[in-house]
């Protein structure tokens with residue numbers, strides 16, 4: 001039974017993470033419950049043209065503030081690209097990577113505060129003061145552990161170059177987060193997980209969004225040991241990825257693109273994994289038995305996040321699972 005005032009933690013990244021976070025906020029508001037804590041992937045982060053970019057942090061912040069570009073799935077709605085044109089004219093930055101003018105305001109503010117000595121957690125706290133987000137956001141760690149892609153041909157690229165320039169077309173053989181072994185969870189992360197009633201794993205990319213969060217030493221353990229129920233939401237519907245290029249990432253780590261295979265990849269807590277229950281789409285209902293054989297409670301529900309209402313309905317099913 002869900003307590004009347006559930007303390008909820010969400011692990012999230014990317015577009016799937018921001019849509020789901022909007023749904024969690026709406027569902028908790030309906031229940032009159034306290035704000036959820038969202039632990040955000042920072043593996044997508046990078047330095048470019050002297051500024052620190054935090055794509056997943058920004059996607060979730062902009063979505064919660066209602067200022068996101070819903071068409072593209074990243075950046076600010078109605079943004080312009082004047083500064084970007086100048087950067088390109090200087091040959092600065094990456095010609096395939098667009099920094100919008102409003103978005104650059106965010107990166108400049110963040111970089112200034114980092115240069116002043118604030119930690120990423122403190123910067124995020126400061127940024128959250130601008131808009132009533134209705135969610136407490138924490139980076140997974142204050143260390144820089146950007147994701148690198150190791151290619152089959154022996155090359156190595158920053159995740160953002162592989163994702164945006166090559167559209168994940170260069171075959172990866174592995175993903176790495178250099179420095180992650182020495183990283184620690186950001187202040188408040190382990191405590192939030194330990195003190196939660198429910199931990200939700202968003203339908204984000206299991207490899208490059210949720211993977212980096214769980215690889216910060218201490219976070220996987222905290223999820224394994226919490227007295228909270230841990231519920232994951234499948235990012236695979238009808239045997240296909242809903243958005244992004246998660247299938248390429250899954251193939252690289254030897255996981256099939258199916259709801260049951262991703263559930264087995266996370267694993268049941270009773271068998272050394274991180275989950276107690278797995279929400280899978282109606283289209284994948286036939287896989288429920290496989291999920292249960294893996295030691296998880298399988299819950300079948302509509303999983304298309306079309307708008308805030310449908311995301312909230314999914315969040316509510318996950319909370320009650």
Ligand code: FO1
Pocket residue numbers: 013014015044053054055056058059074075096097098099100103160163164
């Ligand atoms: N994605 C693109 O496909 N092309 C871009 O030029 C691009 C710029 C960009 C700038 C700031 C930012 O926060 C995100 C940006 N993204 C862009 C999205 C981002 O590359 C990825 O979609 C995420 O990191 C994956 O979750």
